[in-house]
Amino acid sequence: MINQVYRLVYPGQFEVTYKPRTINSDKVIIRPKFLSVCNADQRYYQGKRDASVLEKKLPMSLIHEGVGEVVYDPKEEFEVGQPVVMIPNLPIEQDDHMDENYLRSSRFRSSGYDGFMQDYVFMRHDRLVPLFKELDIHTAAFLELVSVAMHGITRFNFKSHDRKQTIGVWGDGNLGYITSILLKNKYPESEVVLFGKTKRKIEYFTFIDKSYLINNIPSDVEIDHAFECVGGLGSEMAIEQIIDCIKPQGSISLLGVSEDPVEINTRMVLEKGITLFGSSRSGRNDFVDTVDFLEQNKEVISYLNHLVTKVVTINNIDDIRHAFEEDQVSAWGKTVLEWKI
Incomplete structure (x- = not known):
């Protein structure tokens, strides 16, 4: 044919x-x-x-x-x-x-x-x-994009320590939205905090516990772990803010894609003992996990529909x-x- x-x-x-x-x-x-x-x-x-x-x-x-x-x-x-x-x-x-x-x-x-x-x-x-x-x-x-977030969370589960009282997500776009809703359902006892750039976009995140605009983060904000879902030129500022906010020995999951190299304050990464790891794309197991998760948590589908x-x-x-x-x-x-x- x-x-x-x-x-x-x-x-x-x-x-x-x-x-x-x-x-x-x-x-x-x-x-x-x-x-x-x-x-x-x-x-x-x-x-x-x-x-x-x-x-x-x-x-x-x-x-x-x-x-x-x-x-x-x-x-x-x-x-x-x-x-x-x-x-x-x-x-x-x-x-x-x-x-x-x-x-x-x-x-x-x-x-x-x-x-x-x-x-x-x-x-x-x-x-x-x-x-x-x-x-x-x-x-x-x-679903491929959802499976990418699922893959990142699976890796986070293996690489992060058990204290997950507060998880920060940087990025108010599609990936940040998907990652946040998965985190809130997989770790219901954790406080999921969004750090976004646009107030109108942040309003879509009705399921999170708290949110901050990135140009107005209080100095006393602390998180146990973080997901960077910004990518592009904005990822450098996002990583810098995460390093400032994260508690010692927390983990940073990098999910945003940038075409250009970004600077990272390695001095503070060392000083705080931060685990910084990247996740890219997904495989069959992630797709199967995603479909199974949505079938068992059908309320999540309505959020993704938005x-x-x-x-x-x-x-x-x-x-x-x-x-x-x-x-x-x-x-x-x-x-x-x-x-x-």
Whole structure:
């Protein structure tokens, strides 16, 4: 069969590519249904990656957040029409001491490897996780981002000490919102404190215990541990504030992505004995944990639903471009593509 793949060839310009594929393989054939635009996709679309990176990775199909419907399964492990979340990470080896998302040999869709903007996606069985009925399909579109927060919290559980009276979250964007709601449900006895930049965004965090604007943090504020969900140029200030507020021997989980190096006050990291660790992407276990968690804590789904701010129907390439432009001007939430092309 001939599969149509919709690729970004230059910043702001998409083209269709025709790729021959065979159904006589062990891959499950998935029809994408709902996709979600990520900041990483936008950086490619807007040409905000280094020129050498763009030259190396383009042309490439974007989008690594999405759900689809099973069209064909040669092993009949999935039912035809079954909704599944698609895992973008593709490991080709196993290491007993390293998660699949940190293996240098792993490939990742929409980062040097074609993403989900295709007529059909051919996937290994272990790259798919079934969804449950009560999970809103628009919200399911960005389960990958939820799994990233879940992965960071899982690592936090192993690396932090047991005193978790107060957990601070820096960042009032999508990742900060998701991380905060997961933390509040996984550590109900802990006080989750948000440190944000915009009062209007902070108002969405109705489930947290306390919040501060980052330009007005009282000098006596102390936290046991922190999550940095800012990224970009703002991550440097966020890390600096966290180091000031955190109690000795606390842990800092870095989740925000920055294109440029940031300065860190290592003197105070040493003086306070701070554990500082990074988390990136996620793997199959994180997706399974995320789906299981939401099925057992269905009240969380309604909070995640608030992140869906735009649903754009995609019938052609012009619609794709329109969706990315619309997403750029959105100050809050996730843009979901209803994939009908």
